[in-house]
Amino acid sequence: MITVHHLENSRSQRVLWLLEELGLEYEVRRYDRDPETMLAPKALYDIHPLGKSPVIVENGITIAETGAIFEYIRDTHGAGALMPDAGTPEARDVTYWLHYAEGSAMNPLLMKLVFTRLPLGAGALLRPLVKGVANKAMDSFVDPRVAEHVDYWEQHLQKTGWFAGNRFSLADIMMSFPLEAAAARAGAADRPAIADFLERIHARPAYQRALEKGGPYAYA
Structure with a gap:
């Protein structure tokens, strides 16, 4: 199952939306921003060296960056959904x-x-x-x-x-x-x-x- 390390009020909301559109099973691990700095918590550094969100983990594979995550989900689980025909x-x-x-x-x-x-x-x-x-x-x-x-x-x-x-x-x-x-x-x-x-x-x-x-x- 895909685990999404999701930061509130962030770009990772798109990853959850994509997974919902595809009807895939996933779990969310939520992180709150620091109320003063609005930065992500240090706990995210345990997931990825840059401490950024979104990050997903599946079958021991860790993927960061929204675009890379989208391409991975498209290629691994998309089955052509939400994509025009190749080469068009x-x-x-x-x-x-x-x-x-x-x-x-x-x-x-x-x-x-x-x-x-x-x-x-x-x-x-x-x-x-x-x-x-x-x-x-x-x-x-x-x-x-x-x-x-x-x-x-x-x-x-x-x-x-x-x-x-x-x-x-x-x-x-x-x-x-x-x-x-x-x-x-x-x-x-x-x-x-x-x-x-x-x-x-x-x-x-x-x-x-x-x-x-x-x-x-x-x-x-």
Whole structure:
């Protein structure tokens, strides 16, 4: 059986959702974030040297990184589900979005989170200066980059409503977290196609079951 080492309010929620969509049996070992730092607990270092989530373990095999986990589950348990036919443009699109979601998409969103929280860690005297520097970085670089990606998603979703072809696939599960994060932090929910996509995925029964098993998830 697959064991998912799952951190609350994290990208690993997608792994639970994927497993629910495929109807696979699994167990969840939940970890809470530190309430002050919001970092993962040190217990995750016992599972993987980097102490990150998600991590899955099956038959003595430990796999980290969401994209690698998705590919393992697809190849080992997917039986072709949630995947277009091999060799098609849609199948290539799935591969693209699996890599893009954790590569190009998350970088500016993480920078926005870091610069937003940066003043909170500064002392009272330095806080105005740090906040000014952080705001300058966001206004001049981070927010324009985030907007580029949000525009890209909106334009793509306007075509079929999905990320790879005209039906729900692995790509949509993988891309859910960047869109949910951007909806929470960057106003992406104001875009019609993105808002419609989020409403449809949140209504899926498998998504709801994953929430029940995963616990708190601020982006739903």
